[in-house]
Amino acid sequence: MTPGSSSDRIHVLHQIVHKVASASSASAAVNLIVDEICATLAVQVCNLYGLDSNKNAVLVACHGLQPSAEVAFSVNKGLIGHVIRNCVTLNIDDAPAHPDFLEVPEIREKHLHSFCGVPLVRNGIVIGALAVQSSSATAFSGDDEAFLFTLACQLALLIPELEQLPQGKVRKNICIHGLKGAPGIGIGIPYFCDQLQLSSAPDGVCDDLEAGIAQWQKIRAATALAIENDQKKLRGQVGDDINSVFEAYKLLLQDQALNSKVELELSAGHWLPKALQLSISYFADLFRQMPDSYLQQRAEDILFLGNKLYEHLLGNQNQQASAGQWTEPVILVGRHVSVSDIATVPTQFLAGIISFEGSSLSHTAILASALGIPAIVGFATVPEIPAEERLIIDADHGQVIVHADATMHTEYKQLFDLQQAHQSELMQYRDLPARTVDGESINLFVNTGLLADISPGVKYGADGVGLYRTEIPFMVRDSFPSEKEQIEEYRKVFSAYTGKPIFMRTLDIGGDKPLPYFPIDNESNPVLGWRGIRFSLDNMQLMVTQLRAMIIASENSNNLHITLPMVISTGELDAFHHILRTVSGQLESEKIQFQKPKVGIMIETPAAISQLAFWRKKIDFASIGSNDLSQYVLAIDRNNTRVAARYDPVHPAIVHELIRITTISRSIDLPLSVCGELASDDTALPLLLGMGVRQFSVSAAKLLHTKQLIRSVNTKKLEMLVDSASRLDSADAIRALVGKFMESNIPDHS
Ligand code: PEP
Ligand code: MG
Numbered sequence: 001m002t003p004g005s006s007s008d009r010i011h012v013l014h015q016i017v018h019k020v021a022s023a024s025s026a027s028a029a030v031n032l033i034v035d036e037i038c039a040t041l042a043v044q045v046c047n048l049y050g051l052d053s054n055k056n057a058v059l060v061a062c063h064g065l066q067p068s069a070e071v072a073f074s075v076n077k078g079l080i081g082h083v084i085r086n087c088v089t090l091n092i093d094d095a096p097a098h099p100d101f102l103e104v105p106e107i108r109e110k111h112l113h114s115f116c117g118v119p120l121v122r123n124g125i126v127i128g129a130l131a132v133q134s135s136s137a138t139a140f141s142g143d144d145e146a147f148l149f150t151l152a153c154q155l156a157l158l159i160p161e162l163e164q165l166p167q168g169k170v171r172k173n174i175c176i177h178g179l180k181g182a183p184g185i186g187i188g189i190p191y192f193c194d195q196l197q198l199s200s201a202p203d204g205v206c207d208d209l210e211a212g213i214a215q216w217q218k219i220r221a222a223t224a225l226a227i228e229n230d231q232k233k234l235r236g237q238v239g240d241d242i243n244s245v246f247e248a249y250k251l252l253l254q255d256q257a258l259n260s261k262v263e264l265e266l267s268a269g270h271w272l273p274k275a276l277q278l279s280i281s282y283f284a285d286l287f288r289q290m291p292d293s294y295l296q297q298r299a300e301d302i303l304f305l306g307n308k309l310y311e312h313l314l315g316n317q318n319q320q321a322s323a324g325q326w327t328e329p330v331i332l333v334g335r336h337v338s339v340s341d342i343a344t345v346p347t348q349f350l351a352g353i354i355s356f357e358g359s360s361l362s363h364t365a366i367l368a369s370a371l372g373i374p375a376i377v378g379f380a381t382v383p384e385i386p387a388e389e390r391l392i393i394d395a396d397h398g399q400v401i402v403h404a405d406a407t408m409h410t411e412y413k414q415l416f417d418l419q420q421a422h423q424s425e426l427m428q429y430r431d432l433p434a435r436t437v438d439g440e441s442i443n444l445f446v447n448t449g450l451l452a453d454i455s456p457g458v459k460y461g462a463d464g465v466g467l468y469r470t471e472i473p474f475m476v477r478d479s480f481p482s483e484k485e486q487i488e489e490y491r492k493v494f495s496a497y498t499g500k501p502i503f504m505r506t507l508d509i510g511g512d513k514p515l516p517y518f519p520i521d522n523e524s525n526p527v528l529g530w531r532g533i534r535f536s537l538d539n540m541q542l543m544v545t546q547l548r549a550m551i552i553a554s555e556n557s558n559n560l561h562i563t564l565p566m567v568i569s570t571g572e573l574d575a576f577h578h579i580l581r582t583v584s585g586q587l588e589s590e591k592i593q594f595q596k597p598k599v600g601i602m603i604e605t606p607a608a609i610s611q612l613a614f615w616r617k618k619i620d621f622a623s624i625g626s627n628d629l630s631q632y633v634l635a636i637d638r639n640n641t642r643v644a645a646r647y648d649p650v651h652p653a654i655v656h657e658l659i660r661i662t663t664i665s666r667s668i669d670l671p672l673s674v675c676g677e678l679a680s681d682d683t684a685l686p687l688l689l690g691m692g693v694r695q696f697s698v699s700a701a702k703l704l705h706t707k708q709l710i711r712s713v714n715t716k717k718l719e720m721l722v723d724s725a726s727r728l729d730s731a732d733a734i735r736a737l738v739g740k741f742m743e744s745n746i747p748d749h750s
Pocket of ligand 2: 565604625627628
């Protein structure tokens with residue numbers, strides 16, 4: 001039965017969860033669960049059931065019984081049905097005597113008397129059940145029941161989509177969920193990368209140390225050259241930030257610490273594959289253990305490098321890539337699809353990316369967005385991606401569709417074509433003014449920060465940059481950029497948008513945006529911690545350098561608007577103005593000609609809303625940062641997938657706050673814009689126009705669609721729409737109201 005003390009049990013529980021999380025495939029994960037449970041509880045039988053779309057319980061994995069065929073039955077029947085239907089634990093000593101007992105011919109279980117079943121629940125929905133059975137006529141102990149129950153709670157969050165796994169026949173249209181890395185729909189055949197896993201390199205003896213070291217140096221040089229070539233292939237298509245990722249790979253390869261570690265392992269008697277494996281996992285673990293999430297993710301880069309070295313060691317490079325045989329669109333699939341993997345496929349053949357690991361902050365996601373390639377990253381478990389069929393990825397909904405039937409393919413092909421056609425149709429709006437039907441002129445700006453983002457904004461005709469997130473160039477480096485480096489970065493923005501307004505935000509790190517070289521540790525609530533202007537004022541030297549760089553880069557052009565993030569108090573504004581005066585004094589004494597920048601704040605907290613009127617004399621403008629504002633009004637972490645479904649920026653509480661902001665701004669004559677995601681939300685945009693907002697900043701990909709919508713509405717009618725929306729008490733109702741209005745009120749799309 002269960003291990004003795006409660007700390008033993010917790011340890012075993014963690015071990016099982018850890019093994020399942022790192023299982024090599026979905027079927028390995030479920031088989032591991034039933035095997036481990038039987039071993040831990042010393043029981044004969046453990047079954048794992050999933051639920052299919054017809055509400056049938058389907059046996060997914062089984063230990064101790066040998067089903068003669070696929071097992072599936074309605075949840076209206078059977079003990080498992082009882083557990084799933086009622087979402088309860090059932091722990092009984094005589095299963096066949098229970099009124100709900102169902103004789104399943106494919107599994108002979110009549111000899112099994114005791115039964116303990118627990119439901120598997122994810123996001124409030126029962127997704128299956130786990131059950132243990134034994135021939136003993138005594139019910140399972142309270143400890144065993146509690147163990148199984150607790151394990152099931154954790155496993156439900158980890159196990160793959162169970163409907164994908166019933167034994168036997170292949171099911172159609174299976175959706176596997178990950179995180180959205182970059183938007184869009186992609187259809188293509190899978191192209192597996194990083195198949196060679198250094199982690200599986202066999203052990204062997206190094207009997208000639210000198211030859212081992214020479215071989216290591218040879219593959220090190222060959223790998224560096226290959227990375228250099230990948231970098232060249234992408235040059236011109238991506239910005240310096242992505243190039244710096246390649247630079248980082250090259251630096252890692254040159255790193256003396258890595259070199260010494262490999263040589264040390266060789267001298268300890270391991271042959272090169274094993275010496276490499278031990279060295280790479282040593283450095284990857286070092287990164288994984290770092291408290292900072294950005295640095296933890298750099299472990300991926302090291303593992304990637306290890307696999308690349310291994311590939312060179314085996315002389316086994318990607319065949320299709322080297323032969324250049326690209327004939328149809330492919331979807332890159334791998335545990336960690338790296339920047340180099342992306343570089344191997346010409347962009348016109350790259351339909352999508354599925355990276356089992358990674359997050360929206362990973363370089364894979366950043367590069368995919370910059371190239372406009374849909375990407376799904378960060379799967380809970382390793383999904384089973386079939387090798388021989390055309391895959392669909394719907395990155396907007398974070399799902400991969402496998403075993404798609406003909407109808408599903410047709411449906412998605414239509415959506416894909418529409419997406420393409422829509423994008424080219426939208427180009428007609430590029431040079432048209434963003435003016436509403438009733439003649440209101442709107443400033444439509446672009447949000448940027450990644451250098452690769454600059455050109456799409458220009459291409460789609462942005463009126464300027466409404467939010468330049470300066471932290472992104474800070475985040476993809478390994479030290480603070482110098483004044484000179486910042487000037488160079490910022491100049492690129494001013495010269496891409498000559499004569500147009502540029503709203504540059506001062507460094508906004510902390511919270512979900514850590515700096516790899518300046519970890520902010522020991523904060524139990526980072527989102528409420530040392531971030532935004534709080535961090536910059538406490539590190540005044542950074543603020544001074546950044547302000548100098550922004551002002552110098554603006555070259556006396558009068559276009560610079562400085563936006564301050566996360567301001568909550570008058571004291572912060574006063575401190576900022578003091579620094580700005582100091583910087584202006586410095587520049588004057590250095591005889592640098594400049595125009596005084598305009599200064600404004602992001603409205604990201606309820607505190608900023610109530611203080612706006614007090615700050616009017618200290619600011620020239622304000623911009624609503626709806627991403628954070630929604631987070632702080634709703635008390636929902638914007639990056640937490642567990643609560644993501646509850647985060648709706650048109651929640652009625654937010655609509656009320658927006659009405660409050662626009663009313664106050666009007667009364668104090670404060671120029672106002674919106675630069676969070678809300679500005680390109682089809683429900684929020686009409687409401688914001690109705691509230692009187694006349695300036696928006698959106699991501700480049702959304703510019704033309706936003707302009708199309710602006711040109712189709714009459715702001716007078718939207719004022720009434722706001723009034724009706726303010727009387728509703730749910731986001732769904734608000735979305736339905738605006739949706740209905742837009743359907744019946746689009747006067748002209750031209
Ligand atoms: C916001 O909070 O809405 C915003 C635009 O800033 P960021 O998304 O960079 O936090
Ligand atoms: Mg913000």
